[in-house]
Amino acid sequence: MTGVPESLPDWLTAASRITVLTGAGISTDSGIPxxxxxxxxxxxxxxxxxxxxxxxxxxxxxxxxxxxxxxxxxxxxxPQPNAGHAALVDLERQGRLRALVTQNIDGLHQAAGSDPDRVLEIHxxxxxxxxxxxxxxxxxxxxxxxxxxxxxxxxxxxxxxxxxxxxIYFGEMLEERVVEAAVAAATDCDVFLTVGTSLTVHPAAGLVDLAVGSGARVVVVNAEPTPYDDVADLVVDEPIGTALPRLIALA
The missing domain is CATH 3.30.1600.10 (SIR2/SIRT2 'Small Domain')
Known part of the structure; x- marks a missing residue:
């Protein structure tokens, strides 16, 4: 298991434009499977x-x-927001959140206090x-x-x-304006942080490729291995509810 390091690398603590991609794993502590x-x-x-x-x-x-x-x-x-959602609100209040792209449909980011204008609900x-x-x-x-x-x-x-x-059901097209905004956020950040997503569903998973291609560092926080662990600069597979708040606090 790869935990949150005692001290984070300089590229992460100095990051001023962090784009976050969240998946179902961030909401499991809220009782959503x-x-x-x-x-x-x-x-x-x-x-x-x-x-x-x-x-x-x-x-x-x-x-x-x-x-x-x-x-x-x-x-x-x-279901109510949990510590993982609250940690991303803290990141936003630090003035370092570029955008919060989510594959989730539950609205818990907004319920936790995230600015709705920064939340891109691609599904x-x-x-x-x-x-x-x-x-x-x-x-x-x-x-x-x-x-x-x-x-x-x-x-x-x-x-x-x-x-x-x-x-967005299987067989439906994603909303073009939301996808365009997500692509812009992935290509205009210095760190791309993925949380609780298997990174197997496209086009969301492809945002990692766009971020890497634009020179961003990648952080993966997920309980299970993902296809992008090998390209990530930091992988954390501790429980999200404890790992993410610690990561944001140290960053």
Whole structure:
């Protein structure tokens, strides 16, 4: 196991523009399971991936009903930000955060106090729903109220179309403006810090290549090995909830 060193290298303590990429691993301490880890949701139940695959979702009302119940259960659990999220707020308050790119859809970075203008949600947000026909967006809470009231698959109240969470499902295109902002942040930083991401999903993983190509140093904080450990300047595989606050405090 590679822990946080007692003293950090000068290139990290002197960094003034740090871009962060976070994945599911930063939210596991908040009670939100990851997806691709050894005990991840899709590792244990590959069929669960169908709940967030657009073709299945649009074609199968039962998939939609299961998806709404999953969203309802997540809301009931009421996950809260943890020490890892708070550490990144501290980094921002130091004036050194270039941007916070996240693969997560849970909104916990903003709930912890991160500036929403610095958070780039490349996979969307679970806090809103979107109509797949007309594009109308409404709060997730309103849709879940309808589910609780007996609508197992609520339809759009504007056009009657199929509603889905405002997250990027498999088979959907990412929002171009968000991807462009993430690319700009990766190519305009002196340190690229990845936290709790397997770095196997593109285009997010490719941001590491862009950062390296632009001369940035790379720090990987993740419980499991990643494909980018060999190119990283520092790898930390201690639990994120303790390692990240210590890393930020020392930096």
């Amino acid at each position: 990851d997806y691709r880890g050894p005990k991840g949701v899709w590792t244990r139940d590959p069929d669960a991936e169908k709940l967030v695959t657009l073709s299945y979702y649009l074609a199968d009302p039962d998939i939609r009903r299961r998806s709404w119940l999953m969203r309802r259960d997540l809301q009931v659990a009421d 969307g947000t679970v806090n809103e729903v979107r109509c797949t026909s007309c594009g109308d967006r409404t709060p997730m809470s309103a849709a879940l109220d309808r589910v609780e009231a007996g609508e197992p698959d609520p339809a759009c109240r504007v056009c009657g179309g199929i509603l889905k969470s405002a997250t």
